[in-house]
Amino acid sequence: MGEAVTAMAGGPAVLARGMRRRFGAVTALDGLGFEVARGELYGLVGPDGAGKTTAIRALAGLIDLDGGEARILGLDPAHDDSVRERLGLMPQQYSLYRDLTVAENLRFFGRLATLPGAVYRERSARLLALTRLAPFVDRRADQLSGGMYKKLALSCALLTEPEVLLLDEPTNGVDPVSRRELWGLLHEFVEHGMAVLISTPYMDEAERCHRVGLVHHGRLLLEGEPARLLVEFERAGHPRPTFEELFVDSIGRAE
Numbered sequence: 001m002g003e004a005v006t007a008m009a010g011g012p013a014v015l016a017r018g019m020r021r022r023f024g025a026v027t028a029l030d031g032l033g034f035e036v037a038r039g040e041l042y043g044l045v046g047p048d049g050a051g052k053t054t055a056i057r058a059l060a061g062l063i064d065l066d067g068g069e070a071r072i073l074g075l076d077p078a079h080d081d082s083v084r085e086r087l088g089l090m091p092q093q094y095s096l097y098r099d100l101t102v103a104e105n106l107r108f109f110g111r112l113a114t115l116p117g118a119v120y121r122e123r124s125a126r127l128l129a130l131t132r133l134a135p136f137v138d139r140r141a142d143q144l145s146g147g148m149y150k151k152l153a154l155s156c157a158l159l160t161e162p163e164v165l166l167l168d169e170p171t172n173g174v175d176p177v178s179r180r181e182l183w184g185l186l187h188e189f190v191e192h193g194m195a196v197l198i199s200t201p202y203m204d205e206a207e208r209c210h211r212v213g214l215v216h217h218g219r220l221l222l223e224g225e226p227a228r229l230l231v232e233f234e235r236a237g238h239p240r241p242t243f244e245e246l247f248v249d250s251i252g253r254a255e
Contacts, residue, residue: 011074013038013164013195014059018068021054021218028054030218031068036197038163041190043209044199045247051218052199053092056168059197060089072164088162092169094153098142102133102152105141109156120159127155130185147178154185165189167198171205183208203243214247221250 014036021029028051036042044052057063058070061077070077077083096105106127110120128134131151141149150170157165167186171179183205190196190210198209206212207226214222222229226243233241233249 012036012071013040013073014042014197015069015071015074016055016059017071019055019058019065019070020067021058021063021065028218029058029065029068032215032218032220033068034213034220034223036164036195038195039190039193040210041186041196041198041208043206043212044197044215045201045203045206045212045243046199046215047201049217050215052215053168054218055215056089056091056166056197056199060087060166085160086163088157088160088165090153090157090165090167090170092172094150094156096141096149096153096156099140101138101140102128102144103137105152105156106159110159113160115159123159123161124155127158130188131155132181145175145178147174147181150174150178150182151185154182158189162194164195165197167196169199169201171200171202203247206243214250216247216251216254219254221254222246 012035016035017033019029019032032051032055034042044055046052054063058065059072059077061083064078072083072087075083077087097108100108106124107120110124115123128137131154133148133151133155136144136148141152144152154170171182174182186196186198209226211223211225212229213220229246230241230243233246238245238249
């Protein structure tokens with residue numbers, strides 16, 4: 001993907017430092033830490049149960065941490081309401097209203113964000129064009145394909161033009177063509193300065209990010225630019241490695 005984008009002088013857009021969170025006997029986050037710069041697409045890559053969703057929920061201010069800190073644009077998302085206007089979130093199970101049409105869902109989320117009418121019309125029209133959903137504005141959400149549903153969910157999250165976008169496994173259950181289109185959209189937003197944190201269990205998607213963090217049992221095993229990580233792994237004696245091989249090796253060395 002080329003050189004990773006460096007953090008701006010004002011500090012990282014997303015900061016996770018020593019995050020810890022337990023649910024009963026289960027440790028979901030075990031000191032997890034990473035940073036995401038403005039204009040950077042950072043991928044949290046790992047299997048189910050790695051702690052990716054818990055990390056995103058903490059960064060969105062939806063759950064409290066047992067230890068460590070989570071910051072969005074230098075602010076505490078759990079206690080500073082001003083974060084909401086600058087943060088976009090697309091959960092793994094996005095709660096669109098399935099009995100509403102594409103246009104009605106967009107209008108509803110625009111009203112929730114209290115967008116002025118003219119601003120809403122301009123932004124929704126642009127998002128419908130970008131996602132190619134314009135011909136389907138009268139189709140109900142429960143009649144959309146998996147890829148179109150995810151594009152609508154992404155559009156609703158982007159109506160406020162957030163500075164930071166958190167996405168929890170947005171390509172899960174999406175066909176290959178729609179997956180490629182979703183990644184293309186994300187790169188367009190990043191090029192305009194947005195910070196994007198995306199979680200994914202798919203190792204092949206790691207190479208689409210500027211930087212990745214390989215996560216397992218709530219800990220960061222490895223972090224860096226995808227191409228550089230693979231080169232270093234190959235130099236360590238693994239010819240023509242894949243990210244899956246790199247991840248399995250990292251788990252083996254950590255346990």
